Amino acid sequence: MLVSYTFAGFEPVGLVASTAIMYLEKHPHFLDKAKVEQEDIVKRRSSPNEGLNFHEIKDMKYLSNVINESLRIATAKTIFFREARNTININGYTIPKGWKFLSFSWNYHMDPRTYVRPKEFNPSRWDDLKTKPASFLPFGVGPKMCPGANLARLEVSVILHYFLLNYRVEQVNPESKIEPPRNCLVKFKKI
Numbered sequence: 001m002l003v004s005y006t007f008a009g010f011e012p013v014g015l016v017a018s019t020a021i022m023y024l025e026k027h028p029h030f031l032d033k034a035k036v037e038q039e040d041i042v043k044r045r046s047s048p049n050e051g052l053n054f055h056e057i058k059d060m061k062y063l064s065n066v067i068n069e070s071l072r073i074a075t076a077k078t079i080f081f082r083e084a085r086n087t088i089n090i091n092g093y094t095i096p097k098g099w100k101f102l103s104f105s106w107n108y109h110m111d112p113r114t115y116v117r118p119k120e121f122n123p124s125r126w127d128d129l130k131t132k133p134a135s136f137l138p139f140g141v142g143p144k145m146c147p148g149a150n151l152a153r154l155e156v157s158v159i160l161h162y163f164l165l166n167y168r169v170e171q172v173n174p175e176s177k178i179e180p181p182r183n184c185l186v187k188f189k190k191i
């Protein structure tokens with residue numbers, strides 16, 4: 001169990017954090033907004049020796065938007081394997097009870113009825129977005145839903161907090177696509 005938690009929790013956190021970093025670097029106005037929020041949090045501390053705490057993370061409204069948007073994009077190619085408990089009809093196709101089927105997150109994470117211009121990275125869309133049930137499932141749904149969802153959000157928040165305050169990245173191979181950011185080579189620069 002420990003092994004499955006270690007591996008299930010390691011790679012996707014890196015994928016979501018690196019997606020956020022690469023998209024923020026490509027969109028300086030979103031990066032600035034996220035950075036200002038983190039700087040304000042640090043300024044409100046009574047002593048410069050105070051470290052990041054849970055209450056501060058709960059207050060990171062814009063960073064939470066950045067994380068939602070990065071989760072939406074980074075997990076848009078997730079496929080869930082499920083079994084139909086009842087016979088259902090979807091868009092004229094019948095899935096008989098007991099059949100196994102695959103559900104592809106792209107269909108709801110990139111649905112223009114929920115997300116205007118869905119392929120664009122836009123954290124501000126989450127300011128007043130009302131998602132319908134099953135339109136945002138980065139961690140799955142139901143009894144098999146990811147048990148590490150809250151921990152994952154916390155980890156990504158901590159990574160982005162320190163990144164925004166202390167680092168910038170420069171893409172070494174700008175011709176490489178940043179989505180998914182697996183083939184991107186970057187240099188970290190301390191600011």
Ligand code: HEM
Nearest residue numbers: 005008009012013016138139140141144145146147148152
């Ligand atoms: C951004 C990071 C993460 C994402 C996007 C993610 C996503 C997912 C998804 C989509 C599933 C399958 C859910 C389903 O079938 O309905 C899953 C399962 C799982 N995740 Fe995560 N996960 C993340 C982080 C973590 C972390 C940090 C841990 C643990 C420390 C973790 C532990 C697990 C485990 C153990 C399962 C299998 C659950 C089961 O089969 O009952 N995940 N995750």
